[in-house]
Amino acid sequence: MELFTVNQETCNRDGICAAVCPLGIIAWRQGELPVPAAGAEQACIRCGHCVAVCPTASLHHRDIPLEECPAVRPELRLGPEQCAHFIRARRSIRAYKERPVEREKLAQLIDMARYAPSGVNSQGAHWLVIGNHEELRRLSGMVIDWMSWVLAEMPELARGMHVQQTIEQWHAGRDVILRGAPVLIVAHADKEHRMAASTCTIALTTLELAATSLGLGGCWAGYFNAAATVFPPLQAALGLPEGHQCFGAMMVGYPKFAYHRLPTRKTPPIDWRI
Structure with missing residues (x-):
């Protein structure tokens, strides 16, 4: 079976498909049907x-079966005002209700995130979802172990990361690593793949935005990700597939508090060249 076929009865021969193809693998001439170009199957x-x-x-x-591709519904598109409000209303959530997140909701969240852009449509993000309180506490403790090493061996870096204060807060009983979140979602990928880092970052960003629609909130687990990148004990505990690396981690849960205002941000510096 060919890579794609065209219905001769309904095709209006406008060449739009050829115009938008990222790899230029659709051959088309004015008034003719589009056909696969040479090498289309591989490219x-x-x-x-x-x-x-x-x-x-x-x-x-x-x-990409047509029956699995529903039509775009214009009535569901965000207008500029709705989109701006949605983006401005997003908050990084660091206080969570003591309520577990349903597995079905987490699966729905990741299902939405899989439609995030990825370089050459590589779709290389893999997911690890951890929702056991004791396990999350154990992993947070490993991050503190890594911080203690950084404090002893790399004091200048430790100062820039506020490591000593973080360790002190941990020992005082305050979880500043995973903030008591009921779920941690790790995005990982083949560390040798050139698109891995950007793919996981974009996918997690999309996931965080999508969380709002399910009544959830998220926050980047920066300390956790930093440790997971370089600290062998934490890497072993995560048990990622051979050759994979954590490229980002997101705390997820039900927000403990509601937010009622849209804070400002700095005016972006822009150099216009148009």
């Missing part, structure tokens, strides 16, 4: 642009 990144852009649903991609 196609399965992004689905050709299927999504066709106004008459005439292009059928072998690996």
